[in-house]
Structures are given as structure tokens and as C-alpha cells.
Amino acid sequence: MFDRIREKLGILADAAKYDVSCSSSGSNRKNENKGLGDAHGTGICHTYTEDGRCVSLLKILLTNHCIFDCAFCVSRRSNDIKRAAFTVEEVVELTMNFYRRNYIEGLFLSSGIFKNADYTMERLVRIVKKLRNEERFNGYIHLKTIPGASEELLKEAGLYADRMSINLEMPTETGLKLLAPEKSHAEVKKPLQYIQESITQFSDEKALIKSVPKFVPAGQSTQIVIGATPDTDQEIMHTANAFYKSFSLKRVYYSGYIPISYDERLPIIGTQPPLIRENRLYQADWLLRFYGFNVQEILNDTYPNLEVDVDPKLSWALRNLDQFPVDVNTADYRMILRVPGIGVASALKIVQARKFGRLYQDNLKKIGLSFNKAKHFIRYADSPVQLKDHEAGHIKGVILADGQSKYLKNPFNQLSLF
Amino acid sequence: METYLFDGTLEGLLTSVFYFYQRKTKSIKLVSKEHYLPDVFNNCFTVVSEDEKARRVWNGLKKKLGKEWMLHFYKAFLSEQPDIFQDLFEFARYIIDNAEGAEENYGNKYVLAISQMSHKVHREKHRMEAFIRFQKTSDDIFYAHIEPDYNVLPLLIEHFQNRYADQKWIIYDLKRKYGLFYDLDKVEEIAFDFSSEMSSNLNALPEQFLDPQEELYSVLWKDYFRSTNIPSRKNMKLHIRHVPRRYWKYLSEKQG
Numbered sequence: 001m002f003d004r005i006r007e008k009l010g011i012l013a014d015a016a017k018y019d020v021s022c023s024s025s026g027s028n029r030k031n032e033n034k035g036l037g038d039a040h041g042t043g044i045c046h047t048y049t050e051d052g053r054c055v056s057l058l059k060i061l062l063t064n065h066c067i068f069d070c071a072f073c074v075s076r077r078s079n080d081i082k083r084a085a086f087t088v089e090e091v092v093e094l095t096m097n098f099y100r101r102n103y104i105e106g107l108f109l110s111s112g113i114f115k116n117a118d119y120t121m122e123r124l125v126r127i128v129k130k131l132r133n134e135e136r137f138n139g140y141i142h143l144k145t146i147p148g149a150s151e152e153l154l155k156e157a158g159l160y161a162d163r164m165s166i167n168l169e170m171p172t173e174t175g176l177k178l179l180a181p182e183k184s185h186a187e188v189k190k191p192l193q194y195i196q197e198s199i200t201q202f203s204d205e206k207a208l209i210k211s212v213p214k215f216v217p218a219g220q221s222t223q224i225v226i227g228a229t230p231d232t233d234q235e236i237m238h239t240a241n242a243f244y245k246s247f248s249l250k251r252v253y254y255s256g257y258i259p260i261s262y263d264e265r266l267p268i269i270g271t272q273p274p275l276i277r278e279n280r281l282y283q284a285d286w287l288l289r290f291y292g293f294n295v296q297e298i299l300n301d302t303y304p305n306l307e308v309d310v311d312p313k314l315s316w317a318l319r320n321l322d323q324f325p326v327d328v329n330t331a332d333y334r335m336i337l338r339v340p341g342i343g344v345a346s347a348l349k350i351v352q353a354r355k356f357g358r359l360y361q362d363n364l365k366k367i368g369l370s371f372n373k374a375k376h377f378i379r380y381a382d383s384p385v386q387l388k389d390h391e392a393g394h395i396k397g398v399i400l401a402d403g404q405s406k407y408l409k410n411p412f413n414q415l416s417l418f
Numbered sequence: 419m420e421t422y423l424f425d426g427t428l429e430g431l432l433t434s435v436f437y438f439y440q441r442k443t444k445s446i447k448l449v450s451k452e453h454y455l456p457d458v459f460n461n462c463f464t465v466v467s468e469d470e471k472a473r474r475v476w477n478g479l480k481k482k483l484g485k486e487w488m489l490h491f492y493k494a495f496l497s498e499q500p501d502i503f504q505d506l507f508e509f510a511r512y513i514i515d516n517a518e519g520a521e522e523n524y525g526n527k528y529v530l531a532i533s534q535m536s537h538k539v540h541r542e543k544h545r546m547e548a549f550i551r552f553q554k555t556s557d558d559i560f561y562a563h564i565e566p567d568y569n570v571l572p573l574l575i576e577h578f579q580n581r582y583a584d585q586k587w588i589i590y591d592l593k594r595k596y597g598l599f600y601d602l603d604k605v606e607e608i609a610f611d612f613s614s615e616m617s618s619n620l621n622a623l624p625e626q627f628l629d630p631q632e633e634l635y636s637v638l639w640k641d642y643f644r645s646t647n648i649p650s651r652k653n654m655k656l657h658i659r660h661v662p663r664r665y666w667k668y669l670s671e672k673q674g
Contacts, residue, residue, distance in 0.1 A: 002634060006641055013645035031580050038580040044548045045660070047669055049647040052656025059646060097635045098642075100560060100585055101552045136584070258650055273650055353524035363525045368534075 009094070011084040015064040015075050016110055019167070019223060020255045024056040024105035024140045026218035027162040035136025037099060037106070039162065043140075044105050057142060058098050059108035062086055062123055066112030070180035071263045072169065072228050075112045079261070085114075091127050092135060099139050106140030106162070107131070117148035125153055128160040140218075147187045151194055158198055163218040163250070166191055168243070171236040175229030179265060188222070192247045195220055199248075219250035226281065227274040228257035228266055233306045234299040237284055241295040244288070254281040280306040287313055290344055291337050310396065314340040317377055318392040327379040329358050340399075341374030372402050419445050421457065424465040424503075426450035428495050431503060432472035434465045435510045448507045453500045475510065482513050487521050490536035496569045497539050505531040543570040547577055549661075549668040552587060553636075554629040561623060563590040563597075564668070571598055575605050636670055643671035 025043030045054035063085035064075040074081070095107045109127060113120050124143060131137040143161035145154060158164065166188050170176035173185050195216060202215035222243060224236060240252040256278040259269045284306060287293040291313070298312050299305075307315045317324065317340045326335050328350050336347045346369040353359060353367065358381040365371050375383075376395045420443055424430035434448055447460065456462075480488060491509070494502055509528040513520055523529050545566075552560035560582065571591050578587065579600055588608070590597030599608045625633075666672045 006638065009638055009641055010645050013642050017646045017648060031583050034583045036582065036584050038577075038583075040547070040577075044544070046548050047643065047671055048657055048660040049643070050654060050657050051648050051651035052653045052660060053648075053651075054660070055643070055646060058642065094638070097631075098639060100582070101554070101635060101639070102550050102562070103639050256651075258648060275651065275653070349524040352522040356520075356523040356525055359525060366527075366530055367524055 005090065008084045008086060008090070009060070011082050012061045012064060012086060013059065015112075016059045016061045016108070018074065018255065018258065018260075019059065019108070019110060019144075020053070020253045021142065021165060021221055021223060021251065022054050022056045022059065022108070023142075023163070023218075023221070023251065026250055027140055028217055029138050029140075029162060029214065031138045033136050033138070035138055036096065037137055037139030039138070039140055040105065046102070046104055056105045057108040057140065058095055058104045058106070060086070060091070060094075060110075062091065062109060062111035062120075062127070063114055064112045065114045067115070068113055068180070068182055070169070070183065071261060071265055072179050072225060072257065074260045076261075088123070088127050088130060092130050095131060095139075096135055096137065099137070104139075106142070108142040110144035111146070113146060117146045118150050118153060121146040121149035121153045121157065125157045125160070128157065132160045142218075145191045145195065147183070147191065149191070154191060154195060155198060158195060158216045159213055161216055163221065164195055164216050165221040165223070167223040168239070169223070169225055170229050171224050171226075171231045171239045172229070175231060178229065189247075192220060192222070192243075192249075196247045220247060221249055221251040221253065223253040223255055226254050226256050226278055232299075232304040233277070233281065233284070234301075234304040236281060237288075237295050237299050240285065241288060252285060254278050254285070276308055277306070280308065280312060284312045287316075292334055293338075309400065311340075313338070314373070314396075314399065318396055321392055321395075324377040325379045326377060328364065329354050329379075329381060339374050339377045341370035341372070341377075343369070373399055419447055419460060421447045421449055421460045421462045422465050423449055423451060423454055423462055425467055426452055426503075427467055428492070429469065429472040430465055430467040431495065431506060432475040432510075433467050435475045435507060435514075436468075436471040437463070437465055438507075438511070439514075446507070448503050450500070450503055479510060479513060482518050483521055490532055493539040493543075493573065494532045494535040496572065497535050498569055499535065502531075502535055505535070539568045539570065539573075542566050542568045543573045545665060546570055546574055546589075549665055550589060551668060551670045553623050554632050555623065555627050556629050558586060558629070560585055560587040561590075562588070563592050563622065565593045566591065569594060571596070574598065579605055640671050 023043055025041065027039040028041065029039040031038040043056060045056050047055045049055060061075070063083070064081070065083050065085060066075045066077055069077040091107070091109065098104045099106065109124055111120050111124060124146070128141050128143060131141065141161045142163045142165065143157055145164050145166040147166060168185060168188055169183070170179060176183055176185060199216050199219065202212060206212040224240065226236065236254070243249055243252060256273040256275055257267065258273045259267050259271050262269060284298050287298060288295055293316070298316055303319070306312050310318070317338070323338075326339055328336060333347060333351050336342060336350055337344065342350070346367050349367045350359065350364075353363065360381045361383070364380055376390070376399065422434045422437070424434050431448070438446060479491070483491070491506065495506060505528050509532045512526060512528055521529055524533070546564055550562045550564060552562045554560055571589065571594070574589060575598060578589065578598070582600065584602070586600060586602055588597055588599050596607055596609045599606050661669070
């Protein structure tokens with residue numbers, strides 16, 4: 001018994017780990033029934049793996065048996081691996097016992113497709129229903145939407161899950177067709193749309209009638225695999241941007257492809273995963289969501305890929321030096337936010353602090369912005385007189401020399417795939 | 419400059435602010451008894467904590483500061499750092515002497531000091547919420563002990579009480595020698611004498627005190643931690659930034 005459950009957990013956690021989302025934030029579920037668990041608004045990472053990823057949820061597949069044969073997936077039908085399946089009770093027991101020991105924030109449940117979509121989705125719903133209704137579990141539940149599952153099942157799932165997600169997998173339809181001929185972007189869009197409409201409908205009703213239950217309170221997310229197909233960063237971010245807009249997604253995750261197959265359509269096993277590119281895409285994603293940038297400003301036909309050696313915000317600033325220097329004592333918040341080296345927290349502090357008097361270098365350093373980077377782009381009360389404008393290449397050189405440890409350590413060991 | 423000597427409590431600190439105004443002192447050096455070194459050049463005034471005086475200062479601050487800043491004040495106090503007492507004192511003066519809204523002046527040294535220390539304490543609180551690992555004992559109590567950098571136990575009550583409403587639990591601060599006990603109804607402060615061999619490592623409870631299933635779940639958790647790792651993405655620098663080495667002892671999954 002002991003050994004069997006250990007083996008299952010090994011197989012089904014290993015198969016689930018390529019889904020990178022591990023967020024436990026955004027839910028407002030409260031422990032009102034004196035049961036177990038209470039959502040934490042900003043989420044909690046209970047530990048980190050050695051690759052630096054947050055571990056917040058018990059992330060497992062219900063089973064890794066699958067009728068599909070997607071080339072990029074480790075659980076594909078044609079792959080010769082050990083298969084296993086949990087029972088409903090096993091998933092419930094694991095979740096409850098891990099949660100009680102403060103190991104996790106909740107459950108991330110996904111599954112290979114066995115028999116058909118509805119059959120699989122129905123099993124997933126049965127588990128979350130038991131957790132909520134019988135065990136009075138109020139922790140976080142992230143549930144995978146199974147493509148092709150009926151709307152009735154999706155609606156039922158949404159009543160118990162905090163977040164639901166369904167993965168786009170490849171950034172473009174052509175890429176997806178190449179690696180997973182049985183799948184399409186359309187079958188991802190349909191359930192995203194349906195759940196999004198239901199979220200809106202439920203929250204409209206809840207505004208009028210308090211007893212209306214929660215429906216996917218932490219919203220939906222999706223994942224795009226990076227580097228399995230030869231798409232540009234422009235294609236990736238424009239797709240992500242369109243999905244943020246159309247389906248009010250909470251997050252788009254970018255997952256650097258980790259070679260798991262000898263399939264000749266894919267990078268071969270042993271290829272380094274594109275970790276820096278993945279990091280740059282997340283930085284670009286942040287610029288869209290928190291820094292007021294338009295995707296077109298960051299990636300366009302002239303600049304179809306993000307630079308590897310500098311972050312996208314610095315890269316944008318160097319291409320647009322005519323908009324700098326920004327005077328921190330007078331400029332708009334919007335513009336201060338665009339200065340490389342100034343984050344949201346520092347920008348807010350700057351606009352609050354300057355009401356009390358002009359800001360000097362000393363104030364700025366203490367506020368906590370990255371002064372050595374920002375100084376090339378700002379003016380402040382005691383900024384030194386500048387005799388000539390520096391050109392972009394010069395500034396970039398100075399910053400790169402300054403921040404050696406951060407920018408120059410890794411970029412060159414990352415091989416270009418195509 | 420006069421030295422004010424106080425007992426190191428929040429009440430004492432607030433009482434000191436009261437006396438500062440009552441005695442019309444120009445500027446003072448605030449020192450807690452624990453950190454006091456007698457100094458022949460300065461006069462020393464010993465502050466006796468008084469509930470009523472402390473309350474008046476607290477309410478005075480409350481009139482000018484929102485809930486968020488009152489909490490910053492309290493969190494910074496819980497840091498127990500010797501310099502923070504002076505900073506809190508000067509911050510209180512700055513707020514009292516100026517018009518409403520002065521706390522937004524991040525150009526002010528004390529505003530910044532309180533805000534930054536409060537964030538440090540908050541981060542430590544959050545780490546405890548994340549890194550505490552309970553062990554289930556044979557009498558159905560979930561037990562964990564901790565040695566946080568700052569005195570964060572008072573900040574943990576609400577979180578753990580809401581979350582673990584249907585199980586008894588104890589969180590014990592080995593460094594400060596007190597703990598919290600939740601008995602399914604309310605949280606109480608407790609203190610007990612440990613036998614001297616109590617190790618500060620996690621999983622420190624001797625096996626005979628544990629629930630028979632405890633071992634199964636701690637092994638499954640370690641297995642899970644190993645399985646969910648992706649070796650080809652290994653990045654120890656990032657790992658250590660998230661979990662500094664001094665916290666590893668809390669994490670059962672990182673032990674042996």
C-alpha cells in the first residue's frame with residue numbers, strides 16, 4: 001500500500017510538472033464553515049524546487065493514460081512510459097493531509113484524456129466536489145478544463161474550482177497542427193469563452209443577490225510552450241495579448257520547451273531549455289500588464305524578437321531616447337514608470353514623496369530604485385550637468401559593464417535552435 | 419540631549435512619546451533597558467510604562483494615520499531591532515507635529531525607516547506562513563516550532579486560525595520561548611519547558627509522540643518535492659534567493 005501510493009505519486013507528479021502555473025493567488029474563498037483552509041489573496045509559495053520555481057499546489061495528473069498523441073507531451077499515447085491512475089479517494093486524502101501540514105495551498109488537478117473528454121472531466125469534477133462538500137475544504141483548487149468537455153460539466157466544475165485553465169500549447173495554429181494534428185486553437189477558445197461568460201454572468205448576479213455562489217473566482221489562465229516551434233517573440237506576445245484581451249485571462253504562462261522526445265519535428269533531447277528567452281517574455285508580459293505598455297511598442301515588424309542581453313524595458317528605452325531624460329520631480333507617473341530601473345513601488349513612492357519637496361539623488365537611492373540603471377534616463381534636483389547627449393550604444397555599454405553579474409553570465413551558453 | 423530609558427515594550431515606547439511632550443524635552447535618545455550602557459555625559463530619565471498615557475499617544479497617531487500605517491508602526495516595533503525604537507519615536511513626533519498626510523513623505527528618513535522595517539517584518543511573517551511544517555502528534559495536535567528573525571507570532575494568529583479552524587495546532591517560538599495554541603475555539607499564548615535536547619531542526623518531535631500516519635505523509639511530501647523538480651532547469655542562485663539557507667531547516671523536504 002505504502003509503496004504503491006509512492007509510485008503513483010512519483011509518476012503522476014512527474015507527468016504534471018511541465019504545466020508551469022503554480023499560482024495560488026486571486027481567490028477570495030473564506031473559511032466560513034469552520035472547515036479546513038482559507039484562501040490567501042496573494043498566494044503563498046510553500047517551497048521552491050532547485051530550478052527556482054514556486055511550489056504552492058499539489059500538482060498532479062489524475063492519470064497519465066491518454067488517447068492523444070501530441071508530440072510535445074510526455075504522456076502522449078505512443079510514448080513508452082509507466083502509466084498510473086489515482087482513485088478519487090487517494091487524491092482527496094493526499095490533498096487534505098498535505099494541506100493540514102501546511103505543505104501546500106491546495107490542489108492543481110489535471111489529467112490525460114482517457115476514453116473521452118466528458119468521461120475525464122466528470123472524474124475531475126467528482127474529486128473537487130468531494131473535497132468541497134464532504135471534506136469542507138476551502139483551500140485553493142486549480143482545475144484543468146478538458147478540451148471538448150460538455151458545458152454542463154464545465155459549469156459544475158466552475159462552482160468548485162478557484163481557477164480553471166486550458167493550454168494553447170503552441171503560439172500559432174500552424175505550430176500546433178504540426179505537433180498535435182488532433183488539436184486546434186479553436187477548441188481552446190470555445191471553453192475559455194464559455195467560462196468567461198459564465199464568470200461575468202455569476203458576478204453580475206452576485207452583485208444583486210448575495211447568495212449566488214462563487215464561480216472560478218481566481219479566473220482563467222493558459223500556457224504557451226516556447227521554443228518547440230520556430231515562432232518569433234512577436235508572434236508569441238501578440239497571441240498572448242489577444243488572449244488577455246478576448247478572455248480577460250489572469251495569466252499567460254510561457255514554458256520553455258524541455259526536450260522529452262526524439263521526434264524529429266522537435267529540438268533534440270539534451271538541448272538547453274530556452275530559459276533566458278522565457279524570462280524575457282515574462283518581463284515583456286509584465287510591461288503589458290503593469291507598466292502601461294502596448295505590445296506594439298515592444299515587439300513589431302522592425303523588432304520581432306526580444307533582446308537577450310538586456311531586459312525589454314531597457315531595450316525599449318534605448319530605442320526611444322528622444323523620450324528621455326524624464327524629470328522625476330515633474331513628470332507624469334505614467335512616464336516615470338517607463339524609466340528602466342524604476343518599478344511600480346518606487347514610482348508610487350516618488351510621486352508621493354515629491355509633494356513634500358524636490359527629490360535629490362540621496363532620496364532616490366533610499367527609495368530603492370535601481371539608481372545605477374535609472375540615472376541615465378532621469379533628471380533630479382541635483383543631477384550633474386550633462387554636456388552632451390549620450391547615444392544608446394554608449395549607455396547600454398555602461399549599464400552592461402555595471403551589471404555584469406546579472407546580464408552577462410549566461411546569455412552565451414544558450415544555443416539558438418533554428 | 420537627554421536619554422530616555424524605557425522597558426522595551428510598545429506601551430513604554432508610546433509613554434516615552436507622551437513624556438517627551440509633557441516635559442517639553444528638546445531632543446532625546448531613546449534606549450531600552452536591554453541595550454542601555456550608562457553614560458556620564460547625558461542625563462537619564464527613566465520612563466515608567468503607563469497604559470493611559472500610551473493609549474492617548476496611540477489614539478493621537480490613529481487620528482492621523484490610516485489602518486495600514488498603524489500596522490506598519492506595530493510591525494516595525496516587532497522587529498526588536500535596537501535602532502528601531504529611536505526611529506519609531508522620531509516617526510511619531512514627525513506625524514504629531516505635522517499636518518495629516520505626512521506619512522507619504524518618503525523623502526523623510528523616519529518615514530522610510532518605518533516603512534522599510536515594516537516590510538522586512540512582513541516578509542518574515544509571510545515566510546513563516548509559507549515554511550512552517552506541522553507534524554501531527556498522537557494526540558491530534560499539529561505541532562511546529564520556529565525561530566524567526568523577528569517577533570512575528572502575534573502577526574500569525576489570524577492567518578493560522580482562519581486556515582486551520584478544524585484542527586488543533588501549536589506554533590512555538592524557541593528563541594523567544596513562547597507559543598500559540600489553538601484548541602478549536604480560540605488561540606492562547608503558552609510557554610513550556612523543553613527538555614534540553616529539543617533540536618531546532620524540523621521533524622524534531624521524537625517518533626513516539628507522532629501519529630502513526632505522520633511518517634507516510636512526510637515521505638510522500640519529500641517524494642513529491644523530488645518528482646516536481648525539472649533537473650534540466652536547475653538554477654541554484656534563484657533557488658537560494660527564494661529560500662535563503664537559514665530557512666532550510668524549516669523545510670522537511672530539504673532534510674536528508
